[in-house]
Amino acid sequence: MEPDRQKFLAYLAGQGLKSTRQRDIIFDAFRSDGSHVSTEDLYLKIRRDHPGIGYATVHRTLKLFTECGLAEERHFGDGQVRYEWVAGKEHHDHLVCVRCGAVSEFEDEDIEALQQRIARRYGFTMTSHRHELYGVCSSCGGED
Amino acid sequence: MEPDRQKFLAYLAGQGLKSTRQRDIIFDAFRSDGSHVSTEDLYLKIRRDHPGIGYATVHRTLKLFTECGLAEERHFGDGQVRYEWVAGKEHHDHLVCVRCGAVSEFEDEDIEALQQRIARRYGFTMTSHRHELYGVCSSCGGED
DNA sequence: TTTAAATTGATATCCGTTTTCACTTTTGGA
DNA sequence: TCCAAAAGTGAAAACGGATATCAATTTAAA
Structure with missing residues (x-):
């Protein structure tokens, strides 16, 4: 199974x-x-x-x-x-198109590391995070 | 005034x-x-x-x-x-304590730059973003 | 002051989420 | 296989925060 x-x-x-x-x-x-x-x-x-x-x-x-x-x-x-x-998928964050609603996924180790550094600086034990980029995707005319 | x-x-x-x-x-x-x-x-x-x-x-x-x-x-x-x-404040993101609900603010230029790079890579014209770190703050026993 | 237009506050409505409850299904033991 | 206990189901109601409604009030420009 x-x-x-x-x-x-x-x-x-x-x-x-x-x-x-x-x-x-x-x-x-x-x-x-x-x-x-x-x-x-x-x-x-x-x-x-x-x-x-x-x-x-x-x-x-x-x-x-x-x-x-x-x-x-x-x-x-x-x-x-x-x-x-999310089973079998790596951790990732999201890009959301504000026009068509399409959601893409990205991952970036450098950002993850920087996050941890910030949490530590503030004495936080980080349990999760949310990171979303909003914008206009290429098919919706992000270039205009 | x-x-x-x-x-x-x-x-x-x-x-x-x-x-x-x-x-x-x-x-x-x-x-x-x-x-x-x-x-x-x-x-x-x-x-x-x-x-x-x-x-x-x-x-x-x-x-x-x-x-x-x-x-x-x-x-x-x-x-x-x-x-x-937000008037008169720099752009910033948030740390949220999942126990007491306290909200702290942080800013990190490196993360901002990395975000822009990611958006560009995906052909997105980024209009905004949301970035929150969730965890246990130091006063709530983040060290335990 | 007068008057048209905007504002107010109580209440109703909206809308996605969650609970309720009578009935059904699952499960494990006889 | 049959039975009983416990959990699951689906329709509908309840919930909760955000928003709209509307008659009465307030604002501000003439």
Whole structure:
């Protein structure tokens, strides 16, 4: 079995939670497109093939993915939480196009190191960070 | 007259808006403590001395401060918008203590430069960015 | 002063998130 | 296999912060 699915099942078992048909379906749908989707996005996508699955279940399952570390919540400032499948991906930050909403990912070791230095300077034990660049992407005419 | 107040009055005038007693009061209250306060925070503070001023007016006035550049909105992920008085301050980013909620400010030219380089690499015309470090501050036992 | 236009404050509405609850499904033991 | 306990589900309600509404009030220019 794929390690990601295994991780999820292990988390469920460890918490005394159950494996269900709905969770399997949501797992597959989210893994196949876990690129910064909102609960609504995923719900609508799943509904096409599985009209019986409710919004609340999608919501709760995305929370589960987050709790077990397969997914992370993203807040890009439009008042909607987005979920990103992060299993098997390196840490990264985001570029968000303010016109079309496209999200790209970047990583930069130098910035990470500088962040740590700053946290240390302020006596912080850094647990996480958020770093987003907003602008106009090249296809939206970033050159104009 | 202080230049900040002048800037506000000039903005009002330019937009065909009026100067009112409430706006003056909110201006003073916010300027005297414009450190990452929510609308609720400021409303409650103002209400102590001016019980007649409503939440909606505080909300609208904070929006005005933001529009004219005296304030900026901050989103630290707790689902509440915070406003910060930025007039006369250098650009900076934030460290947020996940235990006590304290917010410190930092600035780092090297990180700014690296950001620009990344945006350029992706063909983005960067318009803004958000950079927050989350962790445990020294008074909350960041050393433990 | 007069008057048109903007403002105010209480309240209603919006909208994404989260909870509730009656019914269903899963799971492990008999 | 069957049963019972516990968790899950989905529809709908509740929630919470942000925003809009609207009648009454205030401002400011003539």
